[in-house]
Amino acid sequence: MKQIGRLFQYRKMLVAVTLLCTAGAVFATLLWNRELALIIDTVQQEKVFPVENIWKSIIYLLLGAVMQGGMSFGGACAGEYATHDMRMQYAEIMLKCPYEKVASENVGEYISGLQNEMEDINRYVSEQLFNMISMVISFVFTLIYLMYQNRQLTLLYLLPVVFLTVYTTVSSKVIYGYTVAEQKEMEKINAVLGTILQLVPVIRVYEAEKLLRDQYTGHIGAWQEASVKQERVKARLMSLSGVLSCVPLALLLGIGGSMVLRGELSMGTLYIFVNLSGNVSGVMINCSAHMAGFRRFCGNLNRVWTVMAGKEV
């Protein structure tokens, strides 16, 4: 958190406004869904929906769109400004360095390395950070809202999601293992290619072409095998995950539908559950991927600050 705080230290107002928009967008969505439930229930009861409620619905819709736009715009600006601030901080540190220190460093190489890390940070902040914050806010408030609407139905449909989350986490770890194995085989191929490029004179004088060709072919075969294995495992695990992800919705429709038939739940409320269930289950199922992305972002941020700290005099 301290690292993220440092990233936005010069853009507190922008970040505050963006966060406000993020929260606003979530609340507008919840309010619009409540109105939608009222519309459905009123129509089902064959009553006339009051005009003021129609206006309210339109205002919530517009508010949601404006807030969503504000969040996207603010997130993109925050990403660009944060990257600019980081570059300026690096420039400030380098400008304060004595000549001997700057001359002894490969400044170009450092800047090039840092640019890549900063580019990743920029991309994450612009495209994902505020979306993730939005998801977390949405998750918390939707869960509270759904529990308030019908605690029994909420818990029943979330129970399989817990198992699904465990399954997704474990399967993504398994897939990661196979991906690493595949990448290692690819690295071996690149190493042979690097050797060929570097040792052309030795290869020609000692006629080692066949030796390296055999090595290359062998590594290609191993990589092919690892790649096919990875794709096969990925397809199996992910297709099962795809099938299983329908379970919460099926349960929601089954249990919620029977509750509607018994008169324990209104049709409008069931619609809210169907419409908003993804805000809770989706976040839970994909939490491992979100966490991995966030950890990568923190890692990049940490590396940039560490490099800068190493250059300070």
Next chain:
Amino acid sequence: MSIHLSEAVFGYDEKKILDKVSLRVNTREHIGILGASGIGKSTLLKLLAGLYEVQSGICEVAGEREPVKIRKKVAMVMQTPGLFPLSIRDNITCGHPMSEDKIRDALRAAQLEEWVASLPDGVDSIVAERSGNISGGQAQRIAIARAIAKDAQVILLDEPTSALDEETARAVMKTLEYLTQGKTVVHVTHRPETLFGYDRILELKEGKLVARESEKYI
């Protein structure tokens, strides 16, 4: 006659590195070629190794003029060992069929036998020059063992000890003595002290080979 260069010209683009160079080296003769860095010593050696082709003139090594055939008759040890990231065996045989005795003999001559025997996988241990699992001296000795195993008529040396510390360089020079025994040798270097006992010493200057008094270095 083991090496015959006559009016050999070679250059990159417009720039001539070797300008009508002539050289005759007798069988089993050891000659050293001195010259400042970047003067074209390595280029000359690559011509003699059949890695480059003369643009005009004659380049004949061990009776061959075609680069592909020349390469079969020479062995080369360079400044950097140029090891493949494979086993010691692969680095010595280069994928050619070779008896265990011949591999052992090459290792013994390069003073590597004891060290290789101490490795868990022996001659099948993987060497990774850049990962640092072997020292610079050991890597250069493997390169010498590779040259010994090839048993070529002509040995070309391109500053084989310049990247090593003094003590290691002296030890490597001893193994080079074994490699060069009874062979035709061309050794290019900018350090005259490494040419001790050579039959002739030449100097490469402005694209030409100039004779120098060998006694001066003995």
